[in-house]
Amino acid sequence: MSSTLVPLVVAVPLLAAAALGALGNFAPSRFDNLVAIAVAVAVTVFSVLLIFRSADQTIHYWFGGWKPRSGIAIGISFSVDPLVAGVAALIGVLATAALVVSWDYFGEQVPQHFHVLMLIFLGSMTGFALSSDLFNMFVFFELMSIAAFALTGYRIEQSSALQGAINFAVVNSIGAFMLLTGIALLYGRTGALNLAQIGQVLSRGRADGLVVVAFTLVVVGFLTKAGAVPFHFWLSDAYAVAPAPVCILFAGVMSDLGLHATGRTYWEGFSGVLGADAGSVRGVLVGLGVGTALLGGAMAFVQAGLKRMLAFVVISHVGIFLAAIGLLTARGLAGATVGIVADGLVKGALFCAVASLARRLGETDELSLHGRGTPIPITGAVLGVGAVGLAVVPPLAILSGDGWLRGLLVVASALTGGAVLRAAGRIFLGLGPKQDELLVEPQAGAEAELRRAPRAGALLWLPGVALLAAGLTLAFTPGLARRAVQHAKLSVDRPALARETLHGVRTPLPKPSFERSPAAYAYAGAAGLLAIGFAALGLYRRRVPVLVAAPMHRLKLLHDGVVGEYVTWLTVGTAVIGVLFAVLIAKRP
Amino acid sequence: MTLLPYLLAAWLFLVGLYGVVTSRHLVHLVICLSVMQSATYVLLLAIGYRSGKKAPIFTAGVPVKVGAVDPVVQALTLTDVVVSVTGVALLLALVVEIWKRAGTVDPDRLRRKEL
Amino acid sequence: MSRNVRLGLFAAAGAMLAALLVWGFTGLPAFGDFQGEYGWILNDVAGHERHVTNVVASVVFDYRGFDTLGEEFILFAAAIGVALLLREARDDRERPRDEVRSDAVRAVGLMLVGPTVVVGLYLVAHGYLTPGGGFQGGVAVAAGVVLLYAAGRYRAYSAASPHGLVELAEGAGAGAYAAVGVAALFAGGLFLENVVELGTRGTLASGGTIPILNAAAGLEVTAAVVLLLHEFLEEVMYPA
Numbered sequence: 001m002s003s004t005l006v007p008l009v010v011a012v013p014l015l016a017a018a019a020l021g022a023l024g025n026f027a028p029s030r031f032d033n034l035v036a037i038a039v040a041v042a043v044t045v046f047s048v049l050l051i052f053r054s055a056d057q058t059i060h061y062w063f064g065g066w067k068p069r070s071g072i073a074i075g076i077s078f079s080v081d082p083l084v085a086g087v088a089a090l091i092g093v094l095a096t097a098a099l100v101v102s103w104d105y106f107g108e109q110v111p112q113h114f115h116v117l118m119l120i121f122l123g124s125m126t127g128f129a130l131s132s133d134l135f136n137m138f139v140f141f142e143l144m145s146i147a148a149f150a151l152t153g154y155r156i157e158q159s160s161a162l163q164g165a166i167n168f169a170v171v172n173s174i175g176a177f178m179l180l181t182g183i184a185l186l187y188g189r190t191g192a193l194n195l196a197q198i199g200q201v202l203s204r205g206r207a208d209g210l211v212v213v214a215f216t217l218v219v220v221g222f223l224t225k226a227g228a229v230p231f232h233f234w235l236s237d238a239y240a241v242a243p244a245p246v247c248i249l250f251a252g253v254m255s256d257l258g259l260h261a262t263g264r265t266y267w268e269g270f271s272g273v274l275g276a277d278a279g280s281v282r283g284v285l286v287g288l289g290v291g292t293a294l295l296g297g298a299m300a301f302v303q304a305g306l307k308r309m310l311a312f313v314v315i316s317h318v319g320i321f322l323a324a325i326g327l328l329t330a331r332g333l334a335g336a337t338v339g340i341v342a343d344g345l346v347k348g349a350l351f352c353a354v355a356s357l358a359r360r361l362g363e364t365d366e367l368s369l370h371g372r373g374t375p376i377p378i379t380g381a382v383l384g385v386g387a388v389g390l391a392v393v394p395p396l397a398i399l400s401g402d403g404w405l406r407g408l409l410v411v412a413s414a415l416t417g418g419a420v421l422r423a424a425g426r427i428f429l430g431l432g433p434k435q436d437e438l439l440v441e442p443q444a445g446a447e448a449e450l451r452r453a454p455r456a457g458a459l460l461w462l463p464g465v466a467l468l469a470a471g472l473t474l475a476f477t478p479g480l481a482r483r484a485v486q487h488a489k490l491s492v493d494r495p496a497l498a499r500e501t502l503h504g505v506r507t508p509l510p511k512p513s514f515e516r517s518p519a520a521y522a523y524a525g526a527a528g529l530l531a532i533g534f535a536a537l538g539l540y541r542r543r544v545p546v547l548v549a550a551p552m553h554r555l556k557l558l559h560d561g562v563v564g565e566y567v568t569w570l571t572v573g574t575a576v577i578g579v580l581f582a583v584l585i586a587k588r589p
Numbered sequence: 590m591t592l593l594p595y596l597l598a599a600w601l602f603l604v605g606l607y608g609v610v611t612s613r614h615l616v617h618l619v620i621c622l623s624v625m626q627s628a629t630y631v632l633l634l635a636i637g638y639r640s641g642k643k644a645p646i647f648t649a650g651v652p653v654k655v656g657a658v659d660p661v662v663q664a665l666t667l668t669d670v671v672v673s674v675t676g677v678a679l680l681l682a683l684v685v686e687i688w689k690r691a692g693t694v695d696p697d698r699l700r701r702k703e704l
Numbered sequence: 705m706s707r708n709v710r711l712g713l714f715a716a717a718g719a720m721l722a723a724l725l726v727w728g729f730t731g732l733p734a735f736g737d738f739q740g741e742y743g744w745i746l747n748d749v750a751g752h753e754r755h756v757t758n759v760v761a762s763v764v765f766d767y768r769g770f771d772t773l774g775e776e777f778i779l780f781a782a783a784i785g786v787a788l789l790l791r792e793a794r795d796d797r798e799r800p801r802d803e804v805r806s807d808a809v810r811a812v813g814l815m816l817v818g819p820t821v822v823v824g825l826y827l828v829a830h831g832y833l834t835p836g837g838g839f840q841g842g843v844a845v846a847a848g849v850v851l852l853y854a855a856g857r858y859r860a861y862s863a864a865s866p867h868g869l870v871e872l873a874e875g876a877g878a879g880a881y882a883a884v885g886v887a888a889l890f891a892g893g894l895f896l897e898n899v900v901e902l903g904t905r906g907t908l909a910s911g912g913t914i915p916i917l918n919a920a921a922g923l924e925v926t927a928a929v930v931l932l933l934h935e936f937l938e939e940v941m942y943p944a
Contacts, residue, residue, distance in 0.1 A: 679789070
């Protein structure tokens with residue numbers, strides 16, 4: 001049966017990880033890396049096949065064969081439609097790229113533990129993306145976390161790497177506790193863990209305190225993983241210090257999985273009971289998204305260290321796609337999903353370029369690398385074209401929304417593209433001055449590799465070229481948005497989805513009816529031009545007006561690495577979102 | 590009072606959170622995290638409790654009809670405990686390493702200086 | 705941000721969070737009054753569907769056995785992760801003397817090693833019949849090994865748990881769980897579906913795949929706990 005592929009995208013990486021863990025000591029060197037690459041390729045192939053095999057009908061896979069009994073789920077299920085399978089394929093592709101880059105990236109013998117953890121990380125991400133059981137999502141959330149914490153701290157000789165890993169672990173653990181508390185509340189109310197069934201039971205009641213608090217806690221848990229403001233502080237610390245191949249996975253997809261889960265939980269679980277309050281939920285999520293997009297863009301623009309810059313790019317784009325999902329429409333969800341995949345490939349390509357820079361030139365600081373990039377022109381091309389991609393891909397993916405909203409998101413993506421473009425211009429073309437008091441310079445050695453390699457082969461830059469080409473192609477493929485909206489219409493039809501999951505009653509796929517409007521291309525073009533403008537401004541402006549400099553300085557100081565402060569912000573964010581929902585939803589007569 | 594076990598969970602959650610926010614020692618901070626996690630054990634098990642019912646173990650002579658407390662939350666709590674143990678182990682390993690590199694385990698003194 | 709500002713912010717936000725939590729909790733069924741259908745159904749059917757007497761074990765290793773796959777790998781990943789983080793080369797300097805001096809502690813402690821391991825194995829073996837199981841029993845077996853260090857000396861502990869062998873066991877425990885899932889696919893079932901004889905309820909030969917998965921969990925937990933402690937103890941034995 002075609003659905004046998006569904007468990008394999010999780011089981012194969014995990015089984016391979018266990019085998020390497022048990023036998024890795026006896027294998028020849030590099031064997032672990034080869035096995036890991038082969039597994040990542042297999043996961044990619046399986047996921048791409050699943051896109052096509054689920055094209056006509058969503059696949060519901062019940063583990064252990066425990067199908068629901070008279071509408072009550074007693075087992076755990078994965079639900080696979082082309083959108084979800086597309087995210088799984090993104091995970092597979094990025095894992096492949098990361099493992100290929102890691103072949104030449106490390107200037108040392110890599111302990112086999114690294115590849116074992118990468119495989120576990122791969123399997124946990126696909127599991128998290130495919131699962132439609134809330135507690136099972138928590139399990140994969142934690143498995144992802146454990147692997148990611150250890151991978152972040154890989155460079156134990158750098159205290160900044162350890163500190164980044166600790167901040168990551170502490171903040172994400174608390175996010176997970178929030179998520180689990182929310183799940184417990186939902187179980188207490190509905191007696192269910194399957195999302196569709198939770199949605200069914202909730203929709204029969206009203207939106208009381210338990211529903212509001214549970215929704216808040218679950219959303220905060222997922223948004224902590226995503227890195228939405230004000231839950232994002234850990235992200236810039238962790239992504240700036242993790243090895244670049246690991247960052248390909250972190251930046252390319254891990255953060256976006258938090259968004260994916262937020263969308264899934266709202267639509268399958270809460271869209272019924274909160275249906276009358278969709279306006280309030282939309283307001284909060286879009287507001288959070290726009291704030292995240294702009295803050296991330298501004299912070300990206302003031303970094304000189306490329307890894308920390310890209311970390312803020314990730315935050316900014318999380319905000320953009322959160323706003324798209326927060327529109328609470330099929331178009332918003334479809335656009336965000338296609339955007340997450342295309343943009344994830346572009347961000348992955350940029351981290352490939354960073355890996356190449358770190359390995360060949362020994363650092364990733366835009367100022368100290370001024371004009372030194374000439375020996376590696378292809379890396380420069382990836383960085384430059386990728387920067388433009390950062391600016392144009394998100395606006396192409398926003399398929400609806402008011403003009404003001406799309407305008408704000410264009411500014412955010414142009415800021416991120418402009419920041420990277422400025423760095424590319426400085427490093428590879430020697431443009432602009434060597435000093436800039438606006439920029440935060442990374443600590444010496446914090447982002448670099450230990451040993452520089454004067455020559456390193458195509459394995460460092462080729463994955464970047466491939467990812468970039470794939471990402472841009474996907475973003476511009478004309479029919480993709482149309483098909484995505486067609487499937488998303490089913491994803492947002494909660495009652496139909498619940499009937500299908502719990503009773504096996506099939507719903508026909510709606511006819512495709514959507515065409516991407518020319519406005520999307522106009523917004524994308526504007527973002528591209530604006531990014532070039534920002535880059536020029538960054539390189540050639542005389543001084544910074546105090547009206548910009550003073551608040552930016554304040555903002556920089558908030559990202560100071562003190563975990564107690566980060567957790568304070570997490571608490572503040574949770575409380576504010578919860579109180580907002582409480583006031584907007586529960587006070588409704 | 591029927592709300593008391595839930596209030597205990599809320600208390601553990603918040604007091605752990607307070608500890609994390611104010612901690613001056615990373616080992617203490619990690620323990621505070623596990624206090625927070627304990628809140629989720631208490632909450633899960635309290636939710637699944639049924640007055641007067643026993644554990645869901647039906648050995649010979651115990652008819653299924655007598656009923657038992659909810660078995661699902663117990664399985665969830667077991668997973669939760671494993672998560673907690675592993676998280677603590679990994680964090681403590683990071684703390685050991687940062688003590689060697691930075692010479693301090695006071696999170697407030699691990700401030701980024703390049704800002 | 706100064707500590708006072710942080711405390712002030714936290715006090716305000718924490719108070720709001722507290723109010724929210726209490727507000728949410730008041731929506732729960734009164735303590736002891738839970739009527740969730742999921743648990744009702746499983747308590748009713750697990751006995752005759754899975755031939756086990758411990759319903760929790762059937763949830764852990766079958767109905768929600770896929771969660772437990774993730775859980776096994778959480779342990780596995782943590783042990784691997786700790787080994788990665790504490791991987792520094794340890795030189796061959798003389799180890800500090802760590803023998804327990806008190807004869808009484810040593811005698812009682814070492815005497816307890818055997819019984820602890822046996823109790824642990826019993827807990828693993830009977831996990832699907834009575835309270836216990838691979839996770840609980842695995843921790844107890846590992847505790848028996850740790851007693852060698854606590855009541856004796858580190859060398860005894862590391863001799864009783866050769867590193868390569870424990871790593872092998874750890875991978876095998878986690879891998880076996882996933883392999884049972886895949887084996888069901890080859891037998892024509894769904895992942896982790898039971899494809900073997902269910903046996904007689906109330907005996908050790910009951911539960912189909914549950915005893916196999918339970919044993920895999922026991923092996924994994926024992927090995928992971930021993931490995932984790934090994935890594936930390938190595939830190940103590942070879943201070944930087």
